[in-house]
Amino acid sequence: MFPGEDRWYFSREEIENNSPSRADGIDLEEETRLRKYYCSFVKDLASRFNLKPATVATAMVLCHRFFLRQSHAKNDKWIIATVCLFIAAKVESTPLNLKTLIVTSNEILYTKVIAAAEQKQEVYERYKELMLSGEKLVLSTLNFDLTVDLPYDILIKAMQKYILDETTQAEFPSIAWKFVQDSFWTTLCLQYQPRHIAAGAFFFAAKHIKMDIQSNAESWCRHFDTTLHQLNDFRLQMGELYRKKKPIPTSTTGSIGETSNSGDVVQQPVPTDNPASSQGASSSAADGSVQDMEGVERDSPDREARDNQEDSRVRDPAAETSGD
Missing domain, CATH: 1.10.472.10 (Cyclin-like)
Structure with a gap:
């Protein structure tokens, strides 16, 4: 459970x-x-x-x-x-x-x-x-x-179970970890349970490094007890996070x-x-x-300016995948 x-x-x-x-x-x-x-x-x-x-x-x-x-x-x-x-x-x-x-x-x-x-x-x-x-x-x-239940342990166990290729092991963990961390900048943690966040980060990372998702999707979904609808929603909301780069006002x-x-x-x-x-x-x-x-x-304009920079830093590495 x-x-x-x-x-x-x-x-x-x-x-x-x-x-x-x-x-x-x-x-x-x-x-x-x-x-x-x-x-x-x-x-x-x-x-x-x-x-x-x-x-x-x-x-x-x-x-x-x-x-x-x-x-x-x-x-x-x-x-x-x-x-x-x-x-x-x-x-x-x-x-x-x-x-x-x-x-x-x-x-x-x-x-x-x-x-x-x-x-x-x-x-x-x-x-x-x-x-x-x-x-x-x-x-x-x-x-x-x-x-506060977090998705980190769930993600780690999934990577230990499914990420067996040496080349994939070198790339996958840091990318999946970043997607989990970035998800906390959104309200996804208020919408989905930790296993769903971990699943979204897992699938998103797999897509990013071009793993064979189609062949593994069914077993991965069973492992995380998640659905394709939930995964797509995660991808949609993360894509919104990475695409938004609007200037931040300094008069707040x-x-x-x-x-x-x-x-x-x-x-x-x-x-x-x-x-x-x-x-x-x-x-x-x-x-x-x-x-x-x-x-x-x-207010502190310097603080707001740094927040704007943070918005741009949070984009990588999902920018390549968010528009698919």
Whole structure:
């Protein structure tokens, strides 16, 4: 029996049409970009700590699940991504030091090194309560269900069983592994169980290196307990991921947040040069709405520019197969 049979799976239409972000005026195209933003940030942040792929994937899944139930308009993507990585690191038994995580997150967002000990302490004190409040919100939103079943072991066992040719063994694993990792940039993990993701990556990799799929399709489908319809849908959605290279705007609100009266982690822009300069200011009105603040930057253009670069990097190696 494969794990994860009855949790956290919805149709693509349910995910896209029932998103809380729609009620706040965020359309599907914009939400898709926002998902790429926080996935890129999770990947960048995790790389600073040399975290294993399972921790990165778990953090991305937690982010996707959170925004199934919460609106992007009311919750800062950067702080939610940081919180989800913090939680995922605990889940995967690779815990992170909260102070170091907060400082590193700020360094990435504002493209500057925070070297002095007193500056690190200042940043930590400013955002510690925000992180802890964000953690409570994420946990309550997910109903404390932190079980994330991943496709890696399923894919490895399939490769051990079916990839016997030496030439294929040299190419196949890295390509299939990349397709699995890239799939977490989409909502496929909310639509399909781990075995289906593993199957999609397996078939996609086989097509990429021109293996004999027709002769093996039946036995492979039986192994993964999947259907050709599911495989084609995986291929379609991955193709969409690899083909989309639209410019990313730099005017999107976001950077760091604070907890509103409604319990949402709302967006609160802060200056990039001196995080303490806006201390004491509030971004939430009595009704929990977000108020603009004068004299501060509303986002990190460098962060968004790097996200755009990440969009292009994620394309390989599937570009050769996505249009077939």
